[in-house]
Amino acid sequence: MMNTMSSALSGWGLWIALAGACLGTYFCRAIGVLLSNSINQDSEIFRWLAAVTYAMVAALTIRLIVMPLGLMATVPLWIRILICALALGVMVSKSSKRLVPALLTGTLLMVGYGVIR
Amino acid sequence: MSSTEQPYIDPSEIALEESTVQRFKSPNDAFWTGIRDAAGAPAMVLFAGMVGFGAMGKTNGFDVWFTTFTSFFMFALPGQVVLLEMAITGSSVIAIALAVTLTSTRFITMTVTLFPQFHQKDRNRSLYASVHLLAMTAWAISMREFHAIETRHRLAYFVGLGLLCWLISIPGTILGFYLAGLVPPAVTLGLVFINPLFFLLTFTEVKPWINRIALMLGCIFGPIFFLVDRDTSLLTSGLVAGTLAYFIDRQFLRKKAGVIG
Numbered sequence: 001m002m003n004t005m006s007s008a009l010s011g012w013g014l015w016i017a018l019a020g021a022c023l024g025t026y027f028c029r030a031i032g033v034l035l036s037n038s039i040n041q042d043s044e045i046f047r048w049l050a051a052v053t054y055a056m057v058a059a060l061t062i063r064l065i066v067m068p069l070g071l072m073a074t075v076p077l078w079i080r081i082l083i084c085a086l087a088l089g090v091m092v093s094k095s096s097k098r099l100v101p102a103l104l105t106g107t108l109l110m111v112g113y114g115v116i117r
Numbered sequence: 118m119s120s121t122e123q124p125y126i127d128p129s130e131i132a133l134e135e136s137t138v139q140r141f142k143s144p145n146d147a148f149w150t151g152i153r154d155a156a157g158a159p160a161m162v163l164f165a166g167m168v169g170f171g172a173m174g175k176t177n178g179f180d181v182w183f184t185t186f187t188s189f190f191m192f193a194l195p196g197q198v199v200l201l202e203m204a205i206t207g208s209s210v211i212a213i214a215l216a217v218t219l220t221s222t223r224f225i226t227m228t229v230t231l232f233p234q235f236h237q238k239d240r241n242r243s244l245y246a247s248v249h250l251l252a253m254t255a256w257a258i259s260m261r262e263f264h265a266i267e268t269r270h271r272l273a274y275f276v277g278l279g280l281l282c283w284l285i286s287i288p289g290t291i292l293g294f295y296l297a298g299l300v301p302p303a304v305t306l307g308l309v310f311i312n313p314l315f316f317l318l319t320f321t322e323v324k325p326w327i328n329r330i331a332l333m334l335g336c337i338f339g340p341i342f343f344l345v346d347r348d349t350s351l352l353t354s355g356l357v358a359g360t361l362a363y364f365i366d367r368q369f370l371r372k373k374a375g376v377i378g
Contacts, residue, residue, distance in 0.1 A: 020210055025217060025221040030248065032228025036231075046226050047366070048363045051366075052222070056220055057332075058358070059342070059351055060339070061313050061317050071305060083314075088321065099318060
């Protein structure tokens with residue numbers, strides 16, 4: 001973990017990054033208010049933006065699971081994938097309202113692995 | 118989260134509706150009902166996500182102020198996790214701001230679908246303050262409930278809903294941060310795992326094919342671009358995979374190919 005931290009942003013750079021992230025996030029909320037009078041939610045730009053957002057969140061998620069940094073990297077890859085598969089199994093086992101049980105399954109399995117290893 | 122009936126990020130499929138039902142006596146009544154509606158499974162999932170985020174901040178060596186400020190001022194978990202991840206890998210400030218802003222573009226679509234449903238007298242500059250309370254949880258519940266709430270009380274309901282979600286995210290983050298230092302490593306492991314797992318699970322609820330393709334391509338391009346250049350990988354994989362999905366949808370999937378509105 002020390003290795004990853006040595007290359008990390010630190011000091012003012014970190015806070016400037018936070019400020020940029022906050023401004024960017026608020027900008028998107030504000031521009032939504034501005035546009036909410038005039039724009040069609042089905043327009044091409046929104047379809048594209050939604051696709052980019054999904055792709056980015058997917059890339060983030062898969063990286064957090066497959067190539068994590070820090071503590072999660074101490075768990076073998078196959079354990080991480082197995083737990084994800086089991087949680088997904090719970091999620092799709094019934095057509096609705098399975099998010100909480102699935103999230104609990106995955107989290108508790110991860111804790112369970114941590115206990116027995 | 119009540120997103121079981123709602124797509125996760127793309128609200129474009131939901132029709133705007135009018136309501137004539139008399140449900141609340143006063144804005145005050147609507148506000149407190151909003152708070153009550155938020156306090157349940159949706160808020161618990163959000164709270165768990167914020168606890169997980171706090172734990173991520175702690176285990177990656179950030180201080181409690183930075184981690185908590187992130188929840189307070191951003192209040193957007195995917196963007197917050199992007200910020201943490203990119204800061205850890207040492208990405209440039211510009212790349213971080215751009216990537217976070219792009220993940221937040223979903224708020225544009227959320228606002229554009231939700232805010233026209235407020236009463237005309239509420240649609241003034243104060244919305245620029247209330248919009249900070251908008252996030253996935255409050256949006257999904259509002260979209261579900263608004264058709265049964267008279268227009269003049271919708272803003273109060275939304276503010277109650279959003280305010281509770283926002284306010285619980287602060288203690289959630291702080292709790293996660295300090296728990297990660299106190300509890301056995303096994304529990305910390307579980308906490309850090311909450312957010313990636315949560316994002317993964319919500320993918321199964323995505324319905325439009327364009328977004329499903331974007332998800333699949335993102336899963337493929339994400340690791341590849343990470344190996345090529347980790348600093349900009351989220352940005353590039355999002356843009357490349359998303360744009361590719363958009364064109365696949367546009368060229369092959371749309372029923373009326375070539376007819377673009």
